[in-house]
Amino acid sequence: MTGLVSLKYLGMNYVNLSLVGSRWVEVANKLPSLTELHLRGCSLFGSFPSPRLVNFTSLAVIAITSNHFNSKFPEWLLNVSNLVSIDISDNQLHGRIPLGLGELPNLQYLDLSSNFNLRRSISQLLRKSWKKIKVLNLAHNELHGSIPSSIGNFCNLKYLDLGDNYLNGSLPEIIKGLETCSSKSPLPNLTELYLHRNQLMGTLPNWLGELKNLRVLALSVNKFEGPIPSFLWTLQHLEYMYLSWNELNGSLPNSVGQLSQLQAWVLFQSYEWKSLSTTFFEVE
Template structure:
């Protein structure tokens, strides 16, 4: 009886194992082991100096950092190993967290992989792996700013499910690209395309980012290829060495295209008017090219356009009055700087209820700003340009007085009106703009004085009124500008003494009060400005003794001009200042007990 029970137990166990095998559990276990080994092989080829992948151990790979799995099967669907530091920390932290080394073809075993992000790492000058073309379930592939070089493999055409492809270095557009390239060139893609025809097989592609990929061998074929991608919504080809005339497709089929960015190339032609037939366009960037001829007025009628940048083309022409009288229903960013726009700004600009950024600098605009603006009833706030945060009109030929409505732009953060012919006083309403961070009015014909109410601009970081006819004294309330980094008031008629409150400007980096009629002594509190890099008090009527106290905390100072005053330097012979200036002019400053070695 006991033998029968044991036999029954063994038979039951065999039955259970057979059932598991029949139901695929053994296969799943093998699959798990296969996926785990593939990831371990992949990891073994990587160099990880900061141990970012320290969690890659144990059997439960779905919990490893950067790995995501499908809940029902446990299959790996995502590998996200992008460098985690954002671009604003790129100088200090970028290289500290990068991965490098070799990319193992073991990834081919991850048959369910849909998402692969290796961006902003350092695969130093290695080619894009050919086997990526075998990852046929990929939907998302991001290799931007990861240091790859060479020809982009044409077998990527096999990725027919791919919706997002980024091979660019676009994240470096707004920082010191040349500096970083010299110091960390291994992080920059050095890719090129010999033949772009294979991209027409990427029939699911929605996003294509190839900024700074060399497309000079492609010629004009890029337009026809893009025209054959029925789902394409974003096209980024900035800095791709595209040249000659702007190609026109025989038939515009880009019905889904919302974003086109082809800036920083060498197109030498008229504006591509076929873009006016792409009604879904939300963003157009053709800045920094060699476009010429007239800016088509039809741009202002594109029903969904929110962003337009045609700056830095130099030879684009147009009447600003005619352009701004179009509807521009949804426009938020309008940058037409550094072209040949002419005429005066119309009062209809008030209809731009969604406008956040307007840059018309470096053009040929003339006339005065409109005293009043139209269309206030069209904006829900009933106020002019209610969303405008930045207005740039510098380097034009604008004249007349500054209108009071500038002070009604309640969300304004930056106002650049330098290098024009504006006259009269600065409207008092400007000193009530609580969000204002930058106010530059230099090189005009403005007069009047800086009022005590300037202290209300608690967010102000930069103030420039140099080369005007300003008079009066610097108000004591200027010391309340705790965020101020730059103060430029040179070449005016300012008089009186420098207020001691200047020493409260703990963030101040540049101070230029030269070429005025300032008198009295230099405040000791200047020595408290530990962030100061440039100090120019030359060509005034300042006098008095300069002591060690005046230079106490100025360790970052590299530019110092104090000539054409009547200072008396009174420091001990062996005193060494905390700074090392590259540009020093003490003028005819009378020396103290002996000649200091640092002068």
């Protein structure tokens, strides 16, 4: 395979490569034109191998999800400056998520979800600018600490999933963290926000109402309290809203019915029903 000097795309998803061992990384490293490497569900296991000399000069996409790697994050990837997308989700990586990921100049997509044992203080991890990041999925790991206001500087972010971690504290007033976005609104491109199954608390901050492109809001299984703020009913593109298993209370306005795109709205075991106008249930 090393003779394939013009090969740009290598996809071997679901091919059993268990007998190849760690040799796959050396083979791929010798393909000078390789831009995309896809090895999903290939029964790769053990420590994530490192090439003797990193030569992935063209590599932009690496997707090695749903394998059985049981090691720390492969830090040699931090030397591959052309990387646009990294997906090593659904493995058994452990240890600290390297801060250098936030300094990769072209990174737009990062999925390390469902490794379960990757850890890092979220305030340390997000203090970097992550200038081009659009998709950040770190769900089902061991992230801890409070979300910093610097998250407001993730101008290009479209998808953020920090669900099923150990985050705590209140959601910050991230509008105070705005420094680099041309828009005056925080997270102007965000369409999906998942913060479910953490230990977040306090009231829901006003900036949630400024996420005008938001389609999914998942805040279930936390310790949020107080009334559901009226600004949520102004999110006209909202399709899914999950608020169950919190400590929310108060009244629901009739304006809920104006969310014409809403397909799922879950409040059970979360909401103390004080009053709800019967007009909310009327059919015209």
